[in-house]
Amino acid sequence: MLRQRLTHIAMSLFVTWQTLAIVVAPAPGSYLSDALRTVMQPYLTLLRLDSQWDFFAPNVGEGSRLRYIVEDKDGRQHTFNPAKQLSWFHPNYFWVRGWYYAIMDDPEIYADAAIERFCKEHAALHPVAVTLLEMQEERFTREDFLAGKDRNDPHFFNARTIKHAQCPE
Amino acid sequence: MTFASFLRARLAALSDLWSRIWFQDRPTTPLEITRIGVGIALLIHYALATPYLSDLWGDNGWVPRDVAITNDPWSLSLLFGVTSPWQLAAFHYVFLASCVAFILGWRTSWVKWFLLIGQISYDHRDPLLFYGVDKILAALLFIMCLAPVGRAISLDRVRAVRAAKRKNLGATLPQFTSQWTGACTRLMQIQMATLFFYSAVSKLGGNDWWYGDAVWYVFTTDEHYSPILLRIFASQYWLVNLATYGTILIELGYVFLIWQRATRLYLLALALFLHAQFALLMGLYYFSFTMMMGHMGFVRPEWLTNLGLAWKTKIGAMEMIYDGRCGFCVRSMVWFLAFDGLQQIGIRNFRIDPSPVVSDEKMEKALYLVLPDGRALPGFEAYRYAVLRVPGLWWMVPFFYIPVLSRAVGTPVYNYIASHRSQISTIFISAQRGA
Structure with missing residues (x-):
């Protein structure tokens, strides 16, 4: 009887804890949620439960596209849109984009390795240097569409140079 | 009523409400659907990652190890200890095998934990890959690790039913709740x-x-x-x-x-x-x-129960008549019926309970399956009919329904086994005693 009661109490305590974790993890910052989070953070991190559920929220937001320019030994420039080769039907559609976003967001960590990789990938061009660019999307409204404009028109992108580096010898 | 007794009554009512919300006696069947679906999703997802192993999780991949290892002591990954490509490959293939085991519900009680640890290891090793689906997977996998999944629609269940039927062929195992x-x-x-x-x-x-x-x-x-x-x-x-x-x-x-x-x-x-x-x-x-x-x-479990009942009604009752004197036949029945989770197939031992539909003379030559319309199918045809109509046996359909080949091979093989079943039984018993 005592064992049953203790089991019941233990189960109750755990489900309360787990429910709190489910609710606190995505909660916005507040005095209460921050206090609870201080206690729960190790548990949330260990089990990968520290997740937000803000898909396309609060706004859809404009994305960015990675471009890179390979300069060959003759000085010619070749522009590549690497995400274009990816297919919806393969999960690398999102994996590779995750890497591209990391290159754009944290170039000090990821840019050099990416440049080295692109140099190797395009070895047939005899690359000398690679320039990484972030093409930041501008809003494309319904009015733009009805006016006959193309979403991929350069007018709807801001180009930002992420890094320019020589290819390794 | 005193305040103390009022308080006791209120606490008892709250406790009762708490138990009704949280601790209702439930079967695992809805969670098993989640288990199978999540297992399939993980298997396909990570199987497709196989050609990209070194890019995604290797030391020379997109995320160097020293970048992945953060100052957070709780951000742990088994892959932080992987130092060579073969170790990464071994981890990956064991993970994929665990996905298969998870889908089939084989040794689920520990396989599910390896799946969770594996998934978290992949996530922490390369955080660039972590997006919406990985968030929900982490949450669902953890709950399934806590839950007693594998008790239904699983090979673990088949094994348990088989153990019960070895003692008594007519035994049924109650649904786990x-x-x-x-x-x-x-x-x-x-x-x-x-x-x-x-x-x-x-x-x-x-x-x-x-x-x-x-x-x-x-x-x-x-x-x-x-x-x-x-x-x-x-x-x-x-x-x-x-x-x-x-x-x-x-x-x-x-x-x-x-x-x-x-x-x-x-x-x-x-x-x-x-x-x-x-x-x-x-x-x-x-x-x-x-x-x-x-x-x-x-x-709701009742939806699944009703679905099962509707299926059973649609297909109708079947009865498998077997030779109870043949040990090999009984063992085959045990193995076969362990997959009949909806209990669609009744059994009859013609030695002690002769069938009004099939004569003993015919029964000496083959097992029979009596159909809802009164027809009786022998041997290979009996199995062929049953596997298409019993959900737990659907995995055997490809073997029984290869055009021409299945019947061409299956019928003579069955007939040979049926006509030599006594000798086969003796061989099995000797082998078991020897073991």
Whole structure:
């Protein structure tokens, strides 16, 4: 009887804890949620439960596209849109984009390795240097569409140079 | 009534309410659907990652080890200890094998933990890959690790039934239920409802959703760009408003109405519809399928029971008549019937209970299956008929239904075994005694 009661109490305590974790993890910052989070953070991190559920929220937001320019030994420039080769039907559609976003967001960590990789990938061009660019999307409204404009028109992108580096010898 | 007794009564009532919310005796069947679905999703997802192992999780890949290892002592990964490509490959293939075991429900009680640890290890080793689907997977996998999954629609269940039938062929194992299953099911439900709640309210903070334009902008982003949909939406912009507000309404409605008996089925259908749209229109197949599996926590066990009963009624009762004197025959029956989870096939030992439909003379030559319409099928044809109509045996359909070949090989093999069953039985018994 005592064992049953203790089991019941233990189960109750755990489900309360787990429910709190489910609710606190995505909660916005507040005095209460921050206090609870201080206690729960190790548990949330260990089990990968520290997740937000803000898909396309609060706004859809404009994305960015990675471009890179390979300069060959003759000085010619070749522009590549690497995400274009990816297919919806393969999960690398999102994996590779995750890497591209990391290159754009944290170039000090990821840019050099990416440049080295692109140099190797395009070895047939005899690359000398690679320039990484972030093409930041501008809003494309319904009015733009009805006016006959193309979403991929350069007018709807801001180009930002992420890094320019020589290819390794 | 004194204050103390009033308090005692209130506490008792609260305790009773708490138990009714959390600790209802429930079967694991809805969680098993989640288990199978999540296992399939993980298997396909990570199997497709195989050619990219070194890029995704290798030391010379996208995320160097020293970048992945953060100062957070709780951000742990078994892959931090992997120092060579063969170790990474071994980890990966063991993970894939665990996915298969998880789907089949084989040794589920420990396989599920390896799956969870593996999934978290992959996530922490390369955080760049972590997106929506991985968040929900982590949550669902953990709950399934806590829950006693593998007790139904699984090889573990088949093994348990087989053990019972070895002692008594007619034995049936009751459906596993427990209060802890009820608690874990409730946790999964709370997880899904919380997810939808935060998803909805975080959207309401933005103008895109508030003014009904969000769905238009989704399809203008590079990730989900669709010129066909934009053309349709531009001319029928009311569809954008409908889809935008509809998404929020479904997410919010789900949070409050999914709990009600009268509305659960409709909100489930709406949620599944929503995710089907994400899959088909946005290419979010993995995410959508995983979310659908999460929603299975709201499937009532009685729906599945009724579905099973409807199936049994549609197919009709079958009776397998066997030779109880033949040890090999009985063992074969044990093995075969262990997969008959819906108990569609009755049994009759013609030695002690002769059949009014099939003569003993015919029974000496083959096992028979008596059909609902009174026909009796012998041997190979009996098995062939049954495997198509018993869900637990559907995995055997490819073997029994290869055009021409199945019958050409199966019938003579069966007839040989049937006519030599005494000798085969003796060989088996000798082998067992020797072992």
